[in-house]
Amino acid sequence: MTTQFDCEEAVAKLLEYLDGELDETGRRLMESHLETCRECFNRAEFERRLGERVAQTASVPAPESFRRRVRGLIDSF
Amino acid sequence: MHRSAAGDPEGAPREADSTDEARRRRFFQSEVERLMDRLYGTGVRLTRNAADAEDLVAEALTTAWSRLDTLQDLQAFEKWVFRILTNTFVSRQRRRRETPATELEQEEEEGDPASLFDRLHQPFLLWWDDAEQRLLDRLACRDVERALDSLPDPFRLVVVLVAVEGFTYAEAAETLSIPVGTVRSRLSRGRSLLQDAFWRHARRHDSTAERRLDS
Numbered sequence A: 001m002t003t004q005f006d007c008e009e010a011v012a013k014l015l016e017y018l019d020g021e022l023d024e025t026g027r028r029l030m031e032s033h034l035e036t037c038r039e040c041f042n043r044a045e046f047e048r049r050l051g052e053r054v055a056q057t058a059s060v061p062a063p064e065s066f067r068r069r070v071r072g073l074i075d076s077f
Numbered sequence B: 001m002h003r004s005a006a007g008d009p010e011g012a013p014r015e016a017d018s019t020d021e022a023r024r025r026r027f028f029q030s031e032v033e034r035l036m037d038r039l040y041g042t043g044v045r046l047t048r049n050a051a052d053a054e055d056l057v058a059e060a061l062t063t064a065w066s067r068l069d070t071l072q073d074l075q076a077f078e079k080w081v082f083r084i085l086t087n088t089f090v091s092r093q094r095r096r097r098e099t100p101a102t103e104l105e106q107e108e109e110e111g112d113p114a115s116l117f118d119r120l121h122q123p124f125l126l127w128w129d130d131a132e133q134r135l136l137d138r139l140a141c142r143d144v145e146r147a148l149d150s151l152p153d154p155f156r157l158v159v160v161l162v163a164v165e166g167f168t169y170a171e172a173a174e175t176l177s178i179p180v181g182t183v184r185s186r187l188s189r190g191r192s193l194l195q196d197a198f199w200r201h202a203r204r205h206d207s208t209a210e211r212r213l214d215s
Helices: A007-018 A024-036 A038-058 A065-075 B012-047 B050-066 B074-096 B101-109 B114-118 B133-138 B141-148 B151-166 B169-176 B180-214
Strands: none
Touching: A007 A024, A007 A038, A007 B180, A024 A038, A024 B050, A038 A065, A038 B012, A038 B114, A038 B133, A038 B151, A038 B180, A065 B012, A065 B151, B012 B050, B012 B074, B012 B141, B012 B151, B050 B074, B050 B169, B074 B151, B074 B169, B114 B133, B114 B180, B133 B151, B141 B180, B151 B180, B169 B180
16 A cells, blocks of 8 residues: 655646545645655646636626526526 | 415415515526626637527526426535536537547547646756746736637536536536546546647747847
């Protein structure tokens, strides 16, 4: 059984870690590695911030004409 | 729709019905108002087109209203309505057969490019001061949107669900009717393609800035 991640394992599982998809053991091993490896910590921070930029595209101000259309639609239900 | 037992001579069930209906409508309206920009935004990300996004969201909301009775936990409305939005998009795509199978096969056969972090740390770029920050500073929201729009549909769908909407891998797999392993591989490939686009954007931006400085 793995008792600690090396850099290769950490990089391979980094995005799953940031997505919250690692189990408790994996999360613990990742956090332990990131606490001691500056290179992987920097990589994780960069990926996290890049991920935030991508997530920001989720919201686009809906045009007023579309808002009116949706309100009319719901009224017609 | 939940209907009360009929037969009350005083007409009470009808009144209860109408109260229940009004409450449901108010709930639906307020949730949709709250989520409007995100529903529209996700619609734009999925369809890559404002007009199609409006039609998609309208169709999805019509479906959501007709199925509201099947939603047991109203707290789960948000995830539920986004799932309906995505399913509506997938159904429309299937009807239009927009994604030729060969496109996906070709994409999956190609190897992943190096990660953006690795590229930013190539020796010839070490003169860049804080290369990651510099790249993030230059990456406008519009650039990210353009990069997302450039992804082939199967990858874009998974990236939008997981990286934009925050679905778990299992939820994305269920929504798209594909195995979790496929979500994982498409997400990985989709992110690599995104990072490739960000890298090209950074290089273009940098050479433009250099030309300006030289002139």
